[in-house]
Amino acid sequence: MGDITGFLKIKRKEAGNRPVVERIYDFSEVEQILNSEDRILQAARCMDCGVPFCHWNCAVDNLIPEWNDLLFRGDWKAAYRRLSATNNFPEFTGRICPAPCEHSCVLNIQLESVTIRENEVAIVEKAFSEGYIKPIPPTNRTGKKIAVIGSGPSGMAAADLLNRAGHEVTLFEKEAKAGGLLRYGVPDFKLSKAVIDRRLDLMVKEGVSIRTNMNIGTDISVQNIVNQYDAICIAIGSAMPRDLMIEGRALNGIHFALDFLVAQNKINGGESVDTALPLNAKEKRVVVIGGGDTGSDCVGTAIRQKASGVTQIEILPKPPMVRTPDNPWPFYAKVMKTTTSHEEGCERIWSVSTARFTGAEGNVTGVEIEDVEWQMTEPGCSMNIIPDTRRIIEADLVLLALGFVHPVSDGLVDELCVELDVQKNIKTEKGHATSIPKVFAAGDAVSGASLVVRAIASGRRAAIEIDRFLRLPSDDGSG
Ligand SMILES: Cc1cc2nc3c(=O)[nH]c(=O)nc-3n(C[C@H](O)[C@H](O)[C@H](O)COP(=O)(O)OP(=O)(O)OC[C@H]3O[C@@H](n4cnc5c(N)ncnc54)[C@H](O)[C@@H]3O)c2cc1C
Structure with missing residues (x-):
């Protein structure tokens, strides 16, 4: 930890928003990004309190005190490496996460919490602007094919990790563009769609294949997909409105x-x-x-x-x-x-x-x-x-x-006859496996309508289970 008394000397300072009189005339992002000097000072407020409750309340287990310390030291690159170790898309959560971590920050007991969410977005934006986020396609391919159905944050996270593990991933999306609720639900004034496109572009360059305008269960049968792929991840969200x-x-x-x-x-x-x-x-x-x-x-x-x-x-x-x-x-x-x-x-x-x-x-x-x-x-x-x-x-x-009650059942869910829970969400076992062999599920489709950070966490966990499943030796011993 860099400055052990930083939290006593420095007050919380937020980046602030564009003035109301200006922003209501456009759909551009409302929130601004603080200059690097002030941002480093804000990172100095992190106490590295020993038991990081911020980490406890972060669905993706972000190593918050660690990257705050690296940021305080001005080592933006290492801070990004530490941040991206647990979160595929800090540019999304850094913009729109309600930041449960800040509610649990120890400083929040008596003072104002560390600006964790804003620090996160500053680190990832610096990484993009300095050009050290580059496509890194996997060096080895496993030969296994995976279909991820639904391109919201859970599907994107699952696709990203599975591709990095060397599997051949196709991300199917029924809409014209990928991104799920990030693109079509969340307004541009909270999250610019250029931010989603930038990440999708990176994923494509790393080898993920994205097929839009493909409503699985309607345009093409799910059984067809199940027959063609070694594993399937359903990440269709929870779109049935109350x-x-x-x-x-x-x-x-x-x-x-x-x-x-x-x-x-x-x-x-x-x-x-x-x-x-x-x-x-x-x-x-x-x-x-x-x-x-x-x-x-x-x-x-x-x-x-x-x-x-x-x-x-x-x-x-x-x-x-x-x-x-x-x-x-x-x-x-x-x-x-x-x-x-x-x-x-x-x-x-x-x-x-x-x-x-x-x-x-x-x-x-x-x-x-x-x-x-x-x-x-x-x-x-x-x-x-x-x-x-x-x-x-x-x-x-x-x-x-x-709110939303459960995933849409017409089409994919009905055709697959996948087991549902009492709320009519897709039922999974601990490892995100559904009742159908080699079919997994993630995100709001499993949990019910939730948050982007939880969808990313769920997609990551599903990817780990799918990877484990694909690496199991097969019955004939061929591996
Ligand atoms: C208006 C709104 C604002 C929100 N704001 C925030 C916020 O500020 N912060 C926050 O943390 N969370 C927010 N959320 C919640 C967050 O967006 C969701 O929890 C998150 O997007 C869920 O991710 P997902 O990947 O599980 O599903 P989704 O994002 O819903 O993505 C599912 C995708 O699957 C596709 N799909 C569905 N069926 C098929 C099919 N049969 N074939 C092919 N594709 C299919 C859909 O078109 C969609 O693209 C908001 C939600 C809404 C509705």
């Missing part, structure tokens, strides 16, 4: 959040959009139902499309500003979060349930809400409607951001 089947649901103008986000992402990416009139919030009163991150992404997108007003509603109570006694360090702090999209101008309402949608001439005109109160019960908590609190929020566009 619906809200209340009065008025069939009115025009009520859409799933992801359809709205996909349309804008496709337009930004120069792709054609499926519908004749792409979903757009221009001059509309927008109500986003669901207070999570997907909802927040809808807020930022609607603001950029020049909505006349945006309201985001949430059934849960407003979170506290600071940790409560039942949510102590080092666990993820369940506290009030204001995203950059919220800063751009939206009304937020908590503890409200949606009673019905109102409409005229087949179009939505409002969302009728009512207040609810939450009570702690044993076990869990219960929700009661507060009588006589019904009121209508006027709306021309309603976006349902209520």
